[in-house]
Amino acid sequence: MLHATGPLLTVDVGERTATETTIDDLLESYVGGRAAATALAHERIPFDADPFGPENRAYLSTGPLQQSQMSFTGRMNMTGLSPLTDGLVSTNAGGYLSRNFVSTGISVLEIAGESDELLAVHVTDQGVEFEEVPELEGATVPETSDYVAAEHDLGAEHCIAVGPAGENLVRFASVMTFDSRAFGRGGLGAVLGAKNVKCVTFDGDVEPPLEIPNPPEMDVHREAAQSDDQMRRQGTTGGTEFINENFSLPTRYFEEYEFEHAADIGGDAVEEKKYKKGACSACAYACKLPTRDEESGVETEGPEFETVYSFGSCQGVGDIVDVMKANELCDTLGMDTISAGVTVAAYLKSEDEFGNAELAQEITERIAYREGVGDALAEGVDRVHDELGVDNYTVKGMEFAAHDGRVLHGQGLSYAVANRGADHMYAGMLSLEYSGELDPEGTLGKAETLVEEENAAAFRDTGVVCAFGGDYVTDDRLEALFDADHEKLMDVGAETVRLERHFNNQRGFGRDADDLPYEIPDLEDAIEEYYAARGWPEGTVPDETIEPNAPSAD
Template sequence: MLHAEGPLLTVDVGERTARETTIDELLEATVGGRATATALAHERIPFDADPFGPANRAYVSTGPLQQSTMSFTGRMNMTGLSPLTDGLVSSNAGGYLSRNFVGTGISVLELTGESDDLLAVHVTDDGVTFEAVPELEGATVPETSDYMSEHHDLGPEHCLAIGPAGENLVRFASVMTFDSRAFGRGGLGAVLGSKNVKCVTFAGDADPPVEIPDPPESEIHREAATADDRQRRQGTTGSTEFINDNFALPTRYFREYEFEDVAGIGGNAVEAKKYKKGACSACAYACKLPTRDEESGLETEGPEFETVYAFGSQQGVGDIVDVMQANELCDTLGMDTISAGVTVAAYLASEDEFGNADLAQEVTEQIAYREGIGDRLAEGVARVHDDLGVDDYTVKGMEFAAHDGRVLHGQGLSYAVANRGADHLYASMLSLEYSGDLDPQGTSGKAATLVERENYSAFLDTGIVCVFGSDYVTEDRLETLFDADYDDLLAVGARTVALERHFNNQRGFDRDDDGLPYEIPDLEDSIAEYYAERGWNDDGMVPTEALESPPAPSAD
């Protein structure tokens, strides 16, 4: 099976040491990306670790396809113990970092320890250097990138950086690359903040020996370049009105199911502000959204659909320029737009201030700096909902994505059992229910489909393949690219999901954590069916014999 090449590079930021470990056997079994990082995290992060403590570890990893020039492969994975959910979380981001990461010659970076000084870590094919950067304390993400460009000739395409939110341990702080692309969900930016790591840069000319079959590499690239999809023009916002009119767009902190001002924040409104094409590394699909408001001069990248939901309909805000401003604030300060927007919406609900975009943006900035009410809101909805007097719309502490499980019941089941919490991309059942390939009503009989979708999504995060390339990187092409049967690829995903669940089990997660803050049909029976499909115990625990993946090397 095709897999990533290169050693694990362990960087202890407290001791200022770097050490390489050969992990060829692990890569052969886990391919790369999320699967490799999850196996390492399971073995090397203590089950009782504090997410903000030095024993937590953050993994940045690549898959074999990042060593190609194929469309839909300009992405990276990041894994660690989440300060938002208190379980393992993996997130991935696009942009232009992946090829620079590959150039260092490693397959995985592991960050551990805790620095006394605010630190930049520079990783190259010649080694690792450490730089104290006290002048970057409180710097925004673009300010950090500008510093690295000026002092090291390394632009934002070489950088991972955190903003003030990460430094201030906001539980949903993101790690940013290329200034506007986010390892968003789960608060991994706060993990770097707890380690006092402001920035990590990557540069080098290593050329790992991975051969990508062609075709389909060139075929996929050509089809991506000539596609006439609405998503190429409007990104994920292209479905906003369709979802609002035919399913549900959660509005005013889940009080309503549709938003009367959807036209002001939907795909056409976003496209009207788009002023050039945007892409990720090596991708001809170019579905990103560089947008500009000519009147104010505001420029940002996006907003994508999830941000339109979180800072638009959820807050009762119907002007795309307001949503663009919130999007830019989150990117600049380093926060996940979903969790930030939903948390601010919960605050607006408590104050009866829906539609007050100025207040929403003021509070968003306060969260990043933990000032005023922002200090409480930086903990996320699950930890402050009682104080606010609102319902706890989270699963495992993670705020809900836009796709409403009260209407899309298969997606609701996915939210309930997902190791990551209420994240839409953990299985993407929503795509089957929106398209009509799966009846959105009811959960009975959907467990087997959910298991397959989870396994498939886990493998895409392992390869690594962008989820928006699924119409082009088809099952048969995946088999050719990875020189493996499709079922073997799904098995890699299944082992990854099991390792995540087993790790969380050791931290106290069980069936009581698999649920929803609302009722949908047959949920309890469907959760039991899901466990049975997985071969897990009735209490949601993973038996040891289900952990088929070979062990990762132990930490010293």
């Protein structure tokens, strides 16, 4: 089976050491990306670790397809113990980082320890340099990129960085790359902030000795270039009005199901502000959204659908320029737009200020700096809802994505049981229910499909393949690319989900963690069906089934 190549590089920022470990056996079993990082995290992060403590570790990992030039492969995975959910979380970002990461010759970067000084870490194919950067304290993400360019002659595509939100341990702080691409969900930016790591750069000349089968690679690239999908013009915002009219676009902190200004913040509104094409590394699909408003001068990348929801309908804000401003603010300060937007929406509800975009942006900035009420809001909805007097719209501490489980019941089930909480990328139930391939009504009988979707998503994040490439990187092409039958690939995905669940079980996540803050039909029975399909009694993975497959941190 095709897998990533190269050693694990462990960087201890407290000790200022860099150590390479051969992990060929692990990569043969876990391929790369999310699966390899999860196996390492399960073995090397103590089950009782503090997410903000030096014992937590952050893993940046690539898959074998990042060693190719195939469309839909300009992405990377990041894994660690989440300050937001208190469980294991993986998230991925696009942009142009992956090829520069691969050029250093490693397959996984592990960041351990805790520095006494604010650091920039520079990884090359010749070694690792630790640079103290006190002058970057409080710097925004673009200011950090400007420093790296001026001092090291490296562009933003060579860098991951945290903004003020990460430094200030906002529990939903993002790790940013290329200034506008986010390892968004779960707060891994705060993990780097706790370690006093401001940025990490990657540069080298290593060309991995790997050949991707040419027919699938070239077919995918050609079809992506020739596609006329709406996604290429409007990104994920293209379905905004369809979802609003036929399902639910959560509005005014989930008080309503439909937003009267959906057309003003949806796909057409975004496309009107798009001023050029945008892509990720080596991708001919080019579905990104560089946007600009001439009158206000705001320029950003996006917003995508989730931000249209979180800073638009969820806050009662119906002006696309206001949503663009909020999107740019989150990118600049380094925060997940979903958790930030929903948390601000909860605050607006508590103050009876829905629709006040100016206040929303002010509160967003105060969160990043933990100023005034922003200090409490930086903890996220799960920890602040009582103080605000609002309902706790989270699962496992993670704020909900836009796709409403109250009307998409299979997606609601997915939110309830997902190891990382209310995240829409953990499984693909929403697309099946939007399309009518799966009846959105009801939860019973959907567990087997949910397991399949979770496994597929886990392998997608292992490869690493963009979620928007599903129509092009088909199952038969995956088999050809990875030189393995589909069942074997899905086994890798299943093992990844199992290791995540076991890790979380050891941290106290039990049957009661799989729940929703609202009622949908037969949820308890559907969860039992899911456990049965996974072979998990009461939602727990028996210790005797876990065999360490990763090298110990010792």
